[in-house]
Amino acid sequence: MTTLQAVAGEAGANLDTDRFTAMLDMMWRIRAFEELAVRSLDEKLVLGAIHPSIGQEACAAGICCNMERADLLLSTHRGHGHTLAKGADALAMMRELFGRDGGTCGGKGGSMHIADFDVGMLGANGVVAANITIAAGAAHALKLRGEKRVVVCIFGDGAINRGPFLEGLNWAKVFDLPVLFVCEDNNFSATTHTGVMTAGPGAAARAQSLGLPARSVDGNDILAVDAATRTALAALHAGEGPQFLHCKTYRMTGHTAVDPAGYRDQAEVESWRERDPIARLGEALRLAGVSAARLEEARTKAYAEMEEVYATARDTAWPDVAGAYRDVQDCGDPQVRAFS
Numbered sequence: 001m002t003t004l005q006a007v008a009g010e011a012g013a014n015l016d017t018d019r020f021t022a023m024l025d026m027m028w029r030i031r032a033f034e035e036l037a038v039r040s041l042d043e044k045l046v047l048g049a050i051h052p053s054i055g056q057e058a059c060a061a062g063i064c065c066n067m068e069r070a071d072l073l074l075s076t077h078r079g080h081g082h083t084l085a086k087g088a089d090a091l092a093m094m095r096e097l098f099g100r101d102g103g104t105c106g107g108k109g110g111s112m113h114i115a116d117f118d119v120g121m122l123g124a125n126g127v128v129a130a131n132i133t134i135a136a137g138a139a140h141a142l143k144l145r146g147e148k149r150v151v152v153c154i155f156g157d158g159a160i161n162r163g164p165f166l167e168g169l170n171w172a173k174v175f176d177l178p179v180l181f182v183c184e185d186n187n188f189s190a191t192t193h194t195g196v197m198t199a200g201p202g203a204a205a206r207a208q209s210l211g212l213p214a215r216s217v218d219g220n221d222i223l224a225v226d227a228a229t230r231t232a233l234a235a236l237h238a239g240e241g242p243q244f245l246h247c248k249t250y251r252m253t254g255h256t257a258v259d260p261a262g263y264r265d266q267a268e269v270e271s272w273r274e275r276d277p278i279a280r281l282g283e284a285l286r287l288a289g290v291s292a293a294r295l296e297e298a299r300t301k302a303y304a305e306m307e308e309v310y311a312t313a314r315d316t317a318w319p320d321v322a323g324a325y326r327d328v329q330d331c332g333d334p335q336v337r338a339f340s
């Protein structure tokens, strides 16, 4: 048995192959989108930072593909995958990265601040942990309005060491709000192993100490992420209050696309490469009888789509200068003058 077969697990006969082949399609789309986003830096199409989530695609697809379009999502600076899996348009996202007309936020937000209210994506957020209290607020609004929708808030392992983690989880529990908090634990906070700066037994234990039911799963196993997400979302819909999910995964790139990540132990990197979430799902589907041709199609279609998205976004016009102050927080005349 190969390592890949071993980590692909016992999925076999009971696997819903249609459902998970669709998830494989999504994971390849995320990877292709991000590889091209990284490439765009060489062409100077993106002038700021890109934070790739390559290696973490099982979390994005396993969580967000289970959400309804009307459900609300909050993400982080590493949020392309979450946003795509929530149903956002890849071309509008790439245009946003490139600062072009037709970007999800009119080209003003960029990679770290993509929002698309049409698909319930309330926003990525470049401020670590800031989305946690916003998610609690959004869930509180849904509860006050008596709506059936739920909120999912995804953040990194570094975020659990910031104050909003306590504030947001506490508020959500006190008011029994319909929000699933997800710690997408990729081992690192920028260039530091999160473990060396985290006291106690970690994310799930902290959530449990506040009374939130918490589950920990292998975040590179989409079957496990999917099952845990469905359980948590069902609990939200049953009115059982906030839920917590801890997904253990690994960031296969540096913190940003230009970070060579020389601080990482190569043996550790290799051990995670063998657990690549896309290869694992592909292997599980192969063992369950999905054809090699269909598995290959998932990859080739994704890259073809994203190459076209990339070229179209690159050839898209810049936004109209007259709209520079449209849709941004009103800072009033004095400040505008100060910058002119």
Ligand SMILES: Cc1ncc(C[n+]2csc(CCOP(=O)(O)OP(=O)(O)O)c2C)c(N)n1
Residues within 6 Å of the ligand: 076, 077, 078, 126, 127, 128, 155, 156, 157, 158, 159, 160, 186, 188, 189, 190, 194, 255
């Ligand atoms: C409040 C705040 N402090 C510091 C930073 C700088 N910073 C950007 S990303 C990052 C690491 C975040 O780690 P984690 O939450 O685990 O997310 P990951 O990058 O691993 O996805 C830091 C410290 C920031 N953006 N916001």
